[in-house]
Amino acid sequence: MAKKSAGKRPISIAIAAIIRRIPRGKVSTYGAVAEAAGCPRNARHVAKVLNQVHGLPWQRVLGSGGRISLPGEYGLEQRFLLESEGVRFRGRKADLKAHEHHFE
DNA sequence: AGGGTGACGATCA
DNA sequence: ATGATCGCCACCC
Numbered sequence: 001m002a003k004k005s006a007g008k009r010p011i012s013i014a015i016a017a018i019i020r021r022i023p024r025g026k027v028s029t030y031g032a033v034a035e036a037a038g039c040p041r042n043a044r045h046v047a048k049v050l051n052q053v054h055g056l057p058w059q060r061v062l063g064s065g066g067r068i069s070l071p072g073e074y075g076l077e078q079r080f081l082l083e084s085e086g087v088r089f090r091g092r093k094a095d096l097k098a099h100e101h102h103f104e
Numbered sequence: 105a106g107g108g109t110g111a112c113g114a115t116c117a
Numbered sequence: 118a119t120g121a122t123c124g125c126c127a128c129c130c
Contacts, residue, residue: 030111039126041113042126043126044109045110045127046110048109051111061111063111071111074111075111
């Protein structure tokens with residue numbers, strides 16, 4: 001019998017797909033990615049996916065308001081990478097007004 | 105089946 | 118502004 005070919009689709013897959021759509025020089029937030037992926041109250045899961053799925057533009061996902069959530073050296077790396085892409089920061093926050101990506 | 109996890113978010117002091 | 122606390126929820130073992 002034909003089972004559903006894909007079996008169950010963990011939200012993680014949708015989340016990873018969403019993150020892959022963020023173009024260079026743009027950023028998004030955990031909450032926005034979660035919402036675009038269909039689980040609006042699960043921003044925390046986005047973080048987990050970023051940690052487990054390799055090959056994603058991880059540096060383009062920020063905390064609410066454009067804050068860097070990743071602690072320690074990785075946080076510094078993230079900021080460096082983003083600024084290299086042209087993302088401007090204001091204090092500790094990225095300028096979402098100018099660089100937030102809007103998923104269609 | 106149940107409990108722990110997590111790069112969160114909103115709220116409060 | 119910053120730091121602590123609480124609520125949320127799919128996923129993993």
